[in-house]
Amino acid sequence: MSGSWLSKARLAATVSAALTCLAAQAPLAQPAQDSGAGAAPVAPAPAGVENAQRAWQNWTLNCQGCHRLDGSGSDATAPGIAGTVAKFLLVPGGREYLIRVPGVATSPLSDADLAEVMNWMLWRFDKEHLPASFQPYTAAEIAPLRARPLRLEASQMRSSLLHQAEAAAAK
Numbered sequence: 001m002s003g004s005w006l007s008k009a010r011l012a013a014t015v016s017a018a019l020t021c022l023a024a025q026a027p028l029a030q031p032a033q034d035s036g037a038g039a040a041p042v043a044p045a046p047a048g049v050e051n052a053q054r055a056w057q058n059w060t061l062n063c064q065g066c067h068r069l070d071g072s073g074s075d076a077t078a079p080g081i082a083g084t085v086a087k088f089l090l091v092p093g094g095r096e097y098l099i100r101v102p103g104v105a106t107s108p109l110s111d112a113d114l115a116e117v118m119n120w121m122l123w124r125f126d127k128e129h130l131p132a133s134f135q136p137y138t139a140a141e142i143a144p145l146r147a148r149p150l151r152l153e154a155s156q157m158r159s160s161l162l163h164q165a166e167a168a169a170a171k
């Protein structure tokens, strides 16, 4: 009967629509693949990062112009931070320095978004030097630090801290 044929066809269409829908959703259920430089962040997000996608976007809009998408930097703009930035956390004053550098302190991001970008950046670009005891930056910690941005002293403080950090990292 044509009626039964129709209902079978309808059932088949419904099942096939449901399968298509499942297939479309399946890739989203997989953790995002880290396809290298500049790729969207991998899941799961590290401590102190509520939304890794947002952190990555904020990095892209506010930081990568100088530091490059992959954190490699360039002689003309900013030092590379990939593979080095977390070393600053190994020495006294380094944690504060990372927030007081002008590019960070004077960024247009809110304290909360900036804290998130910093936590994401340390993990994304230098997790191998991130101390096990690392406590994520918070908006409350960042606010008073960024109120005192480094000026001309930034580059001298940078070389002195980096020198100590390299020594600490080599231990």
Ligand code: HEC
Pocket (backbone or CB within 6 Å): 059, 062, 063, 064, 065, 066, 067, 077, 078, 079, 080, 081, 085, 097, 098, 101, 102, 103, 104, 107, 109, 117, 118, 121, 154, 155, 158
């Ligand atoms: C206008 C270019 C510029 C922008 C934009 C910028 N930076 Fe920087 N950044 C620098 C330079 C140059 C230094 C080296 C210190 C100095 O002399 O200021 C630096 C240093 C740093 C450091 C300290 C690490 C080191 O090796 O000295 C961190 C961390 C950092 N930047 C993160 C960021 C983040 C996060 C953003 C975005 C919110 C950002 N920067 C935006 C230019 C920039």
